[in-house]
Each structure stands twice: as structure tokens, then as C-alpha cells.
Amino acid sequence: MTTAAALIIGNEILTGKIDDTNTRYLARELFRLGVELRRVIVCPDDLDTIAADLNALRAAHDYVFTSGGVGPTHDDITIDGVALAFGRPVVRSEEVAAIIAHYYGDRLTEEHLRMANMPEGAQLIRNAEVPWPTVVIENVYVLPGVPEIFKMKFRALEERFRTDAPFVSHAVYTLCDEGTIAARLSELAAQFPNLTIGSYMKWDDADYRVKITFDGRDADAVHAAADALVGSLPEEIVVRRE
């Protein structure tokens, strides 16, 4: 079982100024790749907190992804936090500095060059499509908060994370009441112990009331469990499956 965690760094998330959309993106992509995202922490722009959280997460998971705090301004302290976590000094990558200098040209400032900082001994990973490298140190991947760049960088890395046991998910959308269906779901959960069965009520004006999901690495079991549920429901309350 390959596991992962995410550390979302930024006061802007904790004050509600910026919506964190990276968690959902990462969650979906890791699920698709067969990696189990077990924990997400949102922490403030505080060096000691970042370092302590990162150390706890990296010890307990195969991969840790950080999001945010990698720009040129004073509130971007992720690299310092990662370096602190690993007990390493921050050094400047001359290679990244050269990319930055070329990109900004006459507009280059010393602060732009902060984006060339990295913990000593970190790797820089890039590919042809994404020339801006990603800082990786042991099992920690340092990604930016800006969603478009987060996605671009993740896509360039994703083949590293792909497992040979991707998850299969099947959803049954129903007009059930959760309380009415609960006993049946408990039976199915007992009958299919390797599956995760979830039940999610929808409150707005969707065309269904409860979505039941079956997740697991065994496609046959996923579909057998979903079939078993559908077979026990009156036909008219099953809206669709997907």
C-alpha cells in the first residue's frame, strides 16, 4: 500500500481569502494512480510549524506533497521550513538562478532569485514540458500554491507515483434515505471487507438523494458489491450508476 500526505501551507487558506483547490486535485489524481492519500494538514506560514508538520508527515507516509509558499515575497517560507525539517542549510541553485535571470531579464530582482533557493542536497526534477524544476528532497515534493502551476508540475511528476494496483470506484446514485439503506450497507461492508463503502447525502436540488460509492483495488469485488446493492433496491429508486 503506497501512502501519501499533503501539507497545505498558507495563512490565506486559514483566513478563507484563498480557496484551496489543490487538495481536491491531488486527492483525485493520487486515487487514480492507486496511492492512498491518508492525511492533509493546513498550517500557517510559520517556520517551526511547517518543519514539525513535515517531519511527522514524511516519517509516516511514502510521499509528502507541500503546496504554497514558494514565491519571492517575505511570506513565502516553505523552502526554509523544509530545510529546517531536514536540518540542512538553504543553498542557491545556480542552475535555477540562471533560468530565473533569463526569464526576468532586466526586471530581475534579488527577491526573484529567492525562488532559486533549495535545501542543500535537494534534487531538481523537470521534464521537457515543464522547464521550471520541482524541488524534491527524499520523499517530499515541494509544489506551488497557484493551482495552474501545481497541476502542471504534478502532471510532470505523476508517473513516479503510479502503482500497479490502481483503485476502482463505482457509484450508485439513488433516491434512498440514508437511514433506510444503512443496514444493507453495513451488511455489504461486512461481506466485502476489502472495499470502502461510502454513503453521501445530497442536500441541494440534485437528481438524487444519496450516492453510494464502492472503492477498492479488486474491480470484480467493486462491481459485485454494487450489483448486490442495486439488486436489493426497488428499481425506481436507482437513478444511475457510473
Added chain:
Amino acid sequence: MTTAAALIIGNEILTGKIDDTNTRYLARELFRLGVELRRVIVCPDDLDTIAADLNALRAAHDYVFTSGGVGPTHDDITIDGVALAFGRPVVRSEEVAAIIAHYYGDRLTEEHLRMANMPEGAQLIRNAEVPWPTVVIENVYVLPGVPEIFKMKFRALEERFRTDAPFVSHAVYTLCDEGTIAARLSELAAQFPNLTIGSYMKWDDADYRVKITFDGRDADAVHAAADALVGSLPEEIVVRRE
């Protein structure tokens, strides 16, 4: 300084099936009320994890809000997790059971009645607008994952959390480059140590490139810092303030 944390409980968030919108809502509302949200953890539907996380969060913050896992199905284990954290048995509230029985009438099942469970000694809080009570135990508020009900219940509770030192926030939207403005922001951060100054790059087709925010409890300082920034920028690169 009044502080808060949130524990978002649910496999559905960690697999990307359901988007967690409660964090952003809670973050904004707490900010408005003058409460500092310091930490958010997203954890799976696992009893020991819920209990351990809750114990860490409640020891370190004035308020802890949980989201999710309070329905009638087998994957709803938040109440059991909270009870485990506090080392108390789960008991059934006859009062809530009566509300549930009345609401469901002939459709009532034993699983519906699971929603009347609570840790022994918990309080039930309600008001005239929201008759379904919220389970509160010491500084822990147990809220549902369904966003509409989360909001409804939070609104019924919010006056408990209001501080007499609400935050003031002012934003300056600019056409700056972050690297160009970074040194000036560092100066302002040093000059106004009681403010939190943030800089957020926008990557899509918004009408600005960088939003700079000034947050603090001292409105005069917030506006003085924003004025000082705007005064040092060419007029044509300030898009708006709000």
C-alpha cells in the same frame, strides 16, 4: 487571542470524491468573528485517528470544529471517535431520538436513531431556527459534513465565538510582479509587525496580477500600511482596493 482548529473527517475528501467546502466557509466566518483558525486536518474514517487528532487539536486550541461522519450509515463514526477521545461511553439522547422518530415517522429505522448518539455528558445546543441540536463537548463542536447543514448549524452557534477584536482586512490589487514588489513588502512587514501581509499571484485571466492583503486587529495600522504601499507604487499599476 482566541484560536480554533478544524478536523475534517472523511475518506470521501481524501479520495477527491467530495470537495470540502466547509473549511473555506469556517475560515471566513472565524476570521470575521476575530477567531484565529490555526490548523485544519483532513483525516480518514478511522476511529483511532479521529480520537488522536481530536485530542491533539483540543488541547492546543480554544475551539475545535469537526465536520462530517454524523449520519446514520456504517461509515459515520465521528461520534464514536469523539467519545473515544474523551474516554466516555456513547449514550443515546432520548430527546434527540424523539425528534428523529417524529421526523421520520413510519420510515424510522434503528440506523436513523444512531443520529441520537452522543458522548456521555455532551451538551446539546439548539436555537429556535435550528431545532436539530448540535453536540458540543467541552471545546469541541460536532458539525455535519453536508455544507448546507454545516452552515446552518454554525450560524446558530456563531455568537458564542465572536471576539471583541475582530480582524480587519484590506486588499490592494495590482499589476505588479511579485519579485519587483517583494522588497517593499518586506519593509512594510518590518514596519508593521502586528499585521499579516500576504502577497498572492493570480495566474488566470483576472484583471490583476498580484493581490496584496493587510490583516490585523488594528484598523488604523491596516489602512496605514495599505496607504504606504499604494503611495510607493506607480498609480497605473494599482487596479483597485477593497
